[in-house]
Amino acid sequence: MDELMELYVGMGISPAVYEYGEKTLKKLEERFARVDKIAEYNQAKVISAMQKNHVSAACFAGTTGYGYDDLGRDNLERVYADVFHTEAALVRPQITCGTHALTVALSANLLPGDELLSPVGLPYDTLQEVIGIRPSPCSLAEYGVSYRQVDLLSDGTFDYEGIRAAINEKTKLVTIQRSKGYATRPTFSVKQIGELIAFCKSIKPDLKVMVDNCYGEFVETIEPSDVGADMIVGSLIKNPGGGLAPIGGYICGTQECVDRCAYRLTAPGLGQEVGANLGLMTALYQGFFLAPTVTAGAEKGAIFAANLYEPLGFRCVPSASEERHDIIQAVELGSEAGMIAFCKGIQAAAPVDSFADPMPWDMPGYNDKVIMAAGAFIQGSSIELSADGPIREPYAVYFQGGLTWLHAKLGILMSLQKLVDAGLVQL
Ligand SMILES: *Cc1c(COP(=O)(O)O)cnc(C)c1O
Secondary structure, eight states, X not given: OOHHHHHHHXXXXXXXXXXXXXXXXXXXXXXXXXXXXXXXXXHHHHHHHHHHTTOOGGGGOOOOTTOTTOHHHHHHHHHHHHHTTOSEEEEETTSOSHHHHHHHHXXXXXXXXXXXXXXXXXXXXXXXXXXXXXXXXXXXXXXXXEEEEOOOOTTSOOOHHHHHHHOOTTEEEEEEEOSOTTSSSOOOOHHHHHHHHHHHHHHOTTOEEEEEOTTTTTSSSSOGGGGTOSEEEEETTSGGGTTTOOSOEEEEEOHHHHHHHHHHHSOTTTXXXXXXXXXXXXXXHHHHHHHHHHHHHHHHHHHHHHHHHGGGTOOEESOSSSOOSSSOEEEEXXXXXXXXXXXXXXXXXXXXXXXXXXXXXXXXXXXXXXXEEEOOSSTTOSSSSEEEEESSTTOEEEEEOOSSHHHHHHHHHHHHHHHHHTTSOXX
C-alpha cells in the first residue's frame, strides 16, 4: 500500500474505492488538461485587469460610513468590468446574495407596464417570488411588471417561434439563466446564449438582456457579456468570489443599466458613490484572483464524479463525456437511501463540520423533504464542496464546488464509499 492510500484507508476509504477512482482518473488526463488551459486563459485575463488598474496595497484599506471616494471598491469594480468586458460594474458586499443581485438588476431596469420575458423556461426557485410567479409582497408583479415565459422544446433547445410570438410592445427585458440550477434542462454554452440574444434583439433591437451567470463564471474563456448581454449577474459566494469572499454579488454591464442598478441598490442620486467596503477588499480581490483556478478545480470534481458514477449505472447530468458549461453535477441515485449515503460521504470529507450527519428534512418552501451536505468555511457557500437535492424521483443529488480539486476528489470518493458501505453499489 502506498502512503497516500494508507492515509485514505485511515479516513475510511477502502482500497477498492481508491483504486476504482485512480482507474477513472487515468482516462481523464486530456479532459483535465483542457480545463487547465481555460483556467490559464482566465487567470491571465484577471491578472492583466488587475495590472491595468494598478491594484496596490492602498486598495485593501477598509472604509466605513458612507464610503465616499472608496479607492479599493471603485477599483475592484473597474477590474470586474475589464475582465467581463463591460462598460461598468457594481460589485458590493451590500449585495447580500445572488438572488439580491438579480432582484436589483431586474427591478432597476423594469418599470410599471413593462414586461419581463424568460425564453428559457421557469427561472431559479428564489426568482419566482421576485418576479411574482409565486405571489409575494414586493414582487415585480405587485409593482405592475408583467411576466411571460417560453419553455424550452422537449429536446432542450430554444423555441424560436414561441419566442418570436411572445415578444410584444411591452417586452422590455429578457432574462436568461445560464446554468440549469436545480432543473433537468441542459446548461447553455455562452455561444448558445449569444445566438439567443441575437435572435431576441433582431426582433426588437431596444430589448435589454440580463443573464443570470451563477455557477458559469470562468468555465469558458468568454462570458455572456462578450456575446451581447446588457447585464451579467452573479454571487460572490459562488465562482467569482474564489471561496474567499465572505459575502457579495456583482452586476456587470452597460453604463446605463449599471447606473440604474446602483440607484436601486442605494438611492436615486447616490448610486455608486456610497457603500463602505467594511474591510472586505482583500478577500474580494484575492478571491477574484483565485476564481479561475478554484472554478477549474470544481469543474474537475464534477467531471470526475460523472465518470465515476455513470459506469456504475447512475445517470449523470451532464453525462460523463459531455462538454460542460457550469460546475453543477447531478447524479441520479435512484433511491432515498442512495441520496443519504452520497450526502453523508460529502459531509464526512469536509474540513468543517465533518462530524455532522446530514438527514432529509422539511425545508420551508419545498414540497418534498430536502437533504443537504455542506461543511463550508462560509455559510451556504456553494463554491465549496456541497451537495443537496429534494427527496423525490429521480432521487438526484446536485453537487458542486470544491475549493481545491483534491478536496472534491476526496469528497466524491467518500460518497462512493458510503454507497458501497450501504450495500447500494458493488465494485
Ligand atoms: C445560486 C443561484 C441563484 C441565487 O443565488 P443565491 O446566492 O442562492 O441567492 C440564482 N440563480 C442561479 C442559477 C443560481 O445557481
